[in-house]
Amino acid sequence: xxxxxxxxxxxxxxxxxxxxxxxxxxxxxxxxxxxxxxxxxxxxxxxxxxxxxxxxxxxxxxxxxxxxxxxxxxxxxxxxxxxxxxxxxxxxxxxxxxxxxxxxxxxxxxxxxxxxxxxxxxxxxxxxxxxxxxxxxxxxxxxxxxxxxxxxxxxxxxxxxxxxxxxxxxxxxxxxxxxxxxxxxxxxxxxxxxxxxxxxxxxxxxxxxxxxxxxxxxxxxxxxxxxxxxxxxxxxxxxxxxxxxxxxxxxxxxxxxxxxxxxxxxxxxxxxxxxxxxxxxxxxxxxxxxxxxxxxxxxxxxxxxxxxxxxxxxxxxxxxxxxxxxxxxxxxxxxxxxxxxxxxxxxxxxxxxxxxxxxxxxxxxxxxxxxxxxxxxxxxxxxxxxxxxxxxxxxxxxxxxxxxxxxxxxxxxxxxxxxxxxxxxxxxxxxxxxxxxxxxxxxxxxxx
Numbered sequence: 001x002x003x004x005x006x007x008x009x010x011x012x013x014x015x016x017x018x019x020x021x022x023x024x025x026x027x028x029x030x031x032x033x034x035x036x037x038x039x040x041x042x043x044x045x046x047x048x049x050x051x052x053x054x055x056x057x058x059x060x061x062x063x064x065x066x067x068x069x070x071x072x073x074x075x076x077x078x079x080x081x082x083x084x085x086x087x088x089x090x091x092x093x094x095x096x097x098x099x100x101x102x103x104x105x106x107x108x109x110x111x112x113x114x115x116x117x118x119x120x121x122x123x124x125x126x127x128x129x130x131x132x133x134x135x136x137x138x139x140x141x142x143x144x145x146x147x148x149x150x151x152x153x154x155x156x157x158x159x160x161x162x163x164x165x166x167x168x169x170x171x172x173x174x175x176x177x178x179x180x181x182x183x184x185x186x187x188x189x190x191x192x193x194x195x196x197x198x199x200x201x202x203x204x205x206x207x208x209x210x211x212x213x214x215x216x217x218x219x220x221x222x223x224x225x226x227x228x229x230x231x232x233x234x235x236x237x238x239x240x241x242x243x244x245x246x247x248x249x250x251x252x253x254x255x256x257x258x259x260x261x262x263x264x265x266x267x268x269x270x271x272x273x274x275x276x277x278x279x280x281x282x283x284x285x286x287x288x289x290x291x292x293x294x295x296x297x298x299x300x301x302x303x304x305x306x307x308x309x310x311x312x313x314x315x316x317x318x319x320x321x322x323x324x325x326x327x328x329x330x331x332x333x334x335x336x337x338x339x340x341x342x343x344x345x346x347x348x349x350x351x352x353x354x355x356x357x358x359x360x361x362x363x364x365x366x367x368x369x370x371x372x373x374x375x376x377x378x379x380x381x382x383x384x385x386x387x388x389x390x391x392x393x394x395x396x397x398x399x400x401x402x403x404x405x406x407x408x409x410x411x412x413x414x415x416x417x418x419x420x421x422x423x424x425x426x427x428x429x430x431x432x433x434x435x436x437x438x439x440x441x442x443x444x445x446x447x448x
Contacts, residue, residue, distance in 0.1 A: 087265025
């Protein structure tokens with residue numbers, strides 16, 4: 001039995017999709033479970049196969065950049081079941097659009113499934129999301145307006161609709177009149193439009209017909225794969241700095257983004273998780289509001305934002321298209337995130353984006369109100385006043401891009417990665433050197 005959790009140790013956008021895709025393909029994973037979130041974040045994946053191994057037969061999707069918002073990143077591994085787990089919230093129309101796009105590129109989506117326990121995002125949730133954000137005025141949180149927060153709000157209030165409910169027409173007959181009335185009351189308080197129970201029922205019936213063959217009891221699948229000793233990967237969305245409990249509240253997502261949350265919401269027992277890969281970018285990025293201690297502005301920020309040959313590599317949100325805020329690597333935040341997750345390995349992505357920089361900086365601590373902090377304070381008001389204490393390292397001229405071996409990396413790049421692992425306290429086992437699955441250095445940490 002082998003279970004690996006892949007989680008973000010930043011503010012999201014660390015490159016988790018690339019790492020999940022690479023590990024799933026390498027280990028011929030039986031099951032990839034996306035364990036939290038919904039269409040509010042995207043995982044950019046550039047799947048690539050080795051023509052030597054396939055004797056030159058390349059799939060039509062080879063090296064095509066995909067932005068996966070709800071479909072798990074195991075979809076490009078033949079025979080791998082890719083499940084949106086009980087902890088996710090699903091926008092059915094968005095999911096169906098994503099599946100169609102994959103199929104247009106020749107991707108086999110027959111193994112993409114949805115847990116019957118996952119909650120449904122409805123149009124009324126998107127309406128509530130927009131109304132709440134507008135009502136906050138200058139206190140807006142930078143939500144993606146995809147309805148994710150309100151869907152989780154309904155889940156925790158025990159009034160939500162689950163995907164399995166779509167397949168029970170008698171229950172919908174009984175429940176939807178109350179649900180439409182309750183949602184109309186909530187939306188009305190914010191100046192929104194009422195919910196028509198008949199329109200809602202028609203929508204549920206359409207989704208039931210379109211998704212019936214994909215809605216499954218994921219517990220049974222997880223149970224059987226565990227019993228058979230198959231490789232399972234838990235795919236997290238966003239990162240610990242946006243986690244509902246451990247993130248920069250209230251500028252956080254509405255679900256748990258840690259490995260512990262992955263176990264709780266997937267049906268995999270915590271004791272079965274043998275490896276926890278914490279994904280960090282070689283420099284820090286963040287989309288959305290909230291304090292960002294190492295943030296850069298001006299020419300250097302734009303240089304980091306635009307690094308890479310492909311549009312998919314550049315620092316713009318995969319879901320919103322918003323420019324990501326860029327900064328130097330924050331070892332304080334990464335160390336705390338790695339500790340909370342219990343990371344056993346780090347995946348350091350986008351090392352190639354630093355090619356050509358003369359010097360690099362890493363925040364080793366914060367200075368706040370005259371004190372030196374080696375942790376991230378819980379108060380975002382205090383965190384907003386913190387300034388970074390930097391350590392400067394040498395950059396490199398020789399390219400890290402597209403290197404596949406640890407010793408082929410520029411010596412300064414290896415030194416940079418080794419310093420990050422010292423500061424975070426977790427060995428760097430992977431280094432991303434380009435957008436595709438194969439542009440990934442696998443490092444033997446025991447002998448390096």
